Amino acid sequence: SAVISQKPSRDICQRGTSLTIQCQVDSQVTMMFWYRQQPGQSLTLIATANQGSEATYESGFVIDKFPISRPNLTFSTLTVSNMSPEDSSIYLCSVEIGGARSETQYFGPGTRLLVL
Amino acid sequence: SQQGEEDPQALSIQEGENATMNCSYKTSINNLQWYRQNSGRGLVHLILIRSNEREKHSGRLRVTLDTSKKSSSLLITASRAADTASYFCAAQNTGNQFYFGTGTSLTVIP
Numbered sequence: 077s078a079v080i081s082q083k084p085s086r087d088i089c090q091r092g093t094s095l096t097i098q099c100q101v102d103s104q105v106t107m108m109f110w111y112r113q114q115p116g117q118s119l120t121l122i123a124t125a126n127q128g129s130e131a132t133y134e135s136g137f138v139i140d141k142f143p144i145s146r147p148n149l150t151f152s153t154l155t156v157s158n159m160s161p162e163d164s165s166i167y168l169c170s171v172e173i174g175g176a177r178s179e180t181q182y183f184g185p186g187t188r189l190l191v192l
Numbered sequence: 193s194q195q196g197e198e199d200p201q202a203l204s205i206q207e208g209e210n211a212t213m214n215c216s217y218k219t220s221i222n223n224l225q226w227y228r229q230n231s232g233r234g235l236v237h238l239i240l241i242r243s244n245e246r247e248k249h250s251g252r253l254r255v256t257l258d259t260s261k262k263s264s265s266l267l268i269t270a271s272r273a274a275d276t277a278s279y280f281c282a283a284q285n286t287g288n289q290f291y292f293g294t295g296t297s298l299t300v301i302p
Contacts, residue, residue: 109234118225118237119282119290134236170234183290 078103078171080184088190089159096155097187099169104149107172110142112165113186119168125152159191198281198293206301211268213296215281216261222286224257226266229278229295238266238279273302 079102089095099108107126111119122142123131131144145153156163170183198215205211217224223242227235241248241257241264248255254267264281281293 107234111234118223118240119227119235121234121236124234132233134234 078105078173078182080169080171080182082167082169082184082187084187085185086188086190088192090192091160093159094155094157095159095189096153097167097169099152099154099184101150101171103173105171105173106149108146108152109170109172110144110152110154111168111170113168114165122154122167156189159189161191164189164191198279198296200296201294202297202299204299204301205271207271207273209271211271211275211298211300213266213279213281213298215264215266215293217264217281217283217291217293218262219283219285219291221259221283223284224255224264225282225284226253226255226264227280227282229280231277235280268298271298271300273300276300 081100083098087095109124110122112122113119121134122137123133123144125131125144125146127146127149133139141157143155152169154167166186166188168183168186198213203211221243223240225240226238228238229235239248239250239253239255241255243259246257252269257264266279268275276299278295278297280295283291
C-alpha cells in the first residue's frame, strides 16, 4: 500500500495567480497521475508523470497551463497557472504500485481549490 | 480501497462483437463511474451514472445500474481493436470516496 499526502489541502486564490500543489508518497513509485474532479463530476485525468521523463498530458490539458514536476520517485508537483474560476475543482494525485490494475492505484486526499 | 468486483476478469472477442462487463459494489453510492485504462496510462473517464438513473448511453457505450442489487454493467457495442484496454467501475459514495472494481481486461481481436 501507499500513503499519499497533498499540500495544500485547500486554498482560495485570486484570478490570474498560480498555485502549486505538492504530492508526497511514502514509498518509491514509478507512475504518478494527476486528476481533477469538478463538483458532482467524475475524475478527469490531467497527465501522467513518470520520473525522469516529460509528463504525458491528456487531450484538453497543456503543459503551459498545468506544468508538472517529478524530481524523484516519491514526489511530484502540479501547478495550476493563470487561474480562472473555471479551475475551481478538487485536484488529486494518485500512484500505481505493482501491476497495472486499478486496485493498485492509491489516491491522495485531494486539494480543494476555489478561484475567485 | 478495493470494495468492488468485476466480471469477467478477462474477455476476448472479435472485432464487431459486443462486449459486456459487470460490476458489483458494496457501499451506498452517489454515482457509479466507468473508466478505461490503457497500459502505462492513468484512468480515463468513460461515463457516469447517478444513483437515481437506471440506464445511460454515450456513443457505443451503454451503462445500466441496479442499486437494489448493487450492480452495474457496461456494454460496448460494435467493438474495435482500439477498445482493447482494461475497464474499471468506480462507486463513489457521498463522502467522495472511490471504491474501484477489480477490472476487466478486454482484448478485441482484429
